[in-house]
Amino acid sequence: MTLALVAAGVWFLWHNMQENMRIRGIESGWDFLGSTAGFDIGETLIEYQPSESYGKAIWVGVLNTLKVAVIGIVLTTLVGVLIGVGRFSRNALVRGLCYGYVELFRNVPILLQLLMWYLIFIEVLPPSNEAWNLADLFFLSKGGLSLPFPTEGVGHVLAGAAIGLVGAWFWRDRKQKHFELTGQDSNRIWGPAALVLVFAVAGWAVAGMPMTWNVPEQLVFMVDGGVAATPEFMAVLIGLTIYTAAFIAEVVRSGIQSVSAGQVEAASALGLNQKQSMNLVVLPQALRVIIPPMTNQYLNLTKNSSLAVAVGYPDVVSIANTTINQSGRAVECIAIIMLVYLTTSLSTSAFMNWYNQRMAIKER
DSSP, rough: OHHHEEEEHHHHHHHHHHHHHHHHOOOHHHHHGGGOOOOOOOSSSSSOTTTBBHHHHHHHHHHHHHHHHHHHHHHHHHHHHHHHHHHSSSSSSHHHHHHHHHHSSSOOHHHOOOOOHIIIIISSSSGGGGOOEEETTTETTTTTEEEOOOOOOHHHHHHHHHHHHHHHHHHHHHHHHHHEEEEEEEOOOOHHHHHHHHHHHHHHHHHTOOOOOEEEEEEESSSSSSEOOOOOHHHHHHHHHHHHHHHHHHHHHHHHHHHHHHHHHHHHHHOHHHHHHHHIIIIHHHHHHHHHHHHHHHHHHHGGGGGGGGGOOOOOOHHHHHHHHHOOOOOHHHHHHHHHHHHHHHHHHHHHHHHHHHHHHHOO
């Protein structure tokens, strides 16, 4: 009966919307996705021309959103964990800096932080013809960050690195099981890192060992060549990373504090130093408390990326808004935005739930 009532309610709302749109002469349907978009997009991961369809333009926006979300999740995890662990440092200066970081950035609205970083990039940095230069390879200016990029073999290197990541996962899992059975710990960082590097080099060898790089060059009016990260992208990425890392730091701190002091004392009695105690005793037990709220922060970062429209970054929301203004298909475009964020959020939740269950099985 509940499902029938919900279905009837959805049908009523949909029918009512369609009828009102028909009365007002508002077109509906998904055929507009095949029409010519007619507008340019300043930053794309794939080739795009204004003569291509709205569907292609929205897909470019989805990829831009995923680029910010994926890179942001990785960076915010690294920064947040370091800040959270730093809250327990024996050095008062380190503890104070970590505390100040958390209190400053988590209490300032994310929109203001995005605007602040964007203004820094477009007002403080030098113009493109006077870009800050590092070894004639890296250039930073109001036009963005330009850096060298290989012209060939990128796909092979990335494929090799992906295979190396899978191998590194199994390597760490095997070392973890060996540690649990024997109590003999081995380095679980440099081995996996070397494995990823070896497979990446193997991918480069398969590609024919290309040595050509597209190196940026300072011209009279601009920096040309290489690959560039726009000020809009950097403002969104840095703002989201710093803001979300403050919350993740508190999640890590609370997870570590949930481990009883007796565990730390027992680790010290066994002769473990502070680093070994944190890596081998405290953090493994704290993960059961850390992972669920950290999942929420990952979801918040992904959804907060929709604020990128405030600084002009062409994410899916920005491109969908342009599509609405030109095609008038507001319902369809908003439905696409909802579907994109729903899919990314559910995918992130599914992965983190799987990881959480895997860690729970290990604890047993």
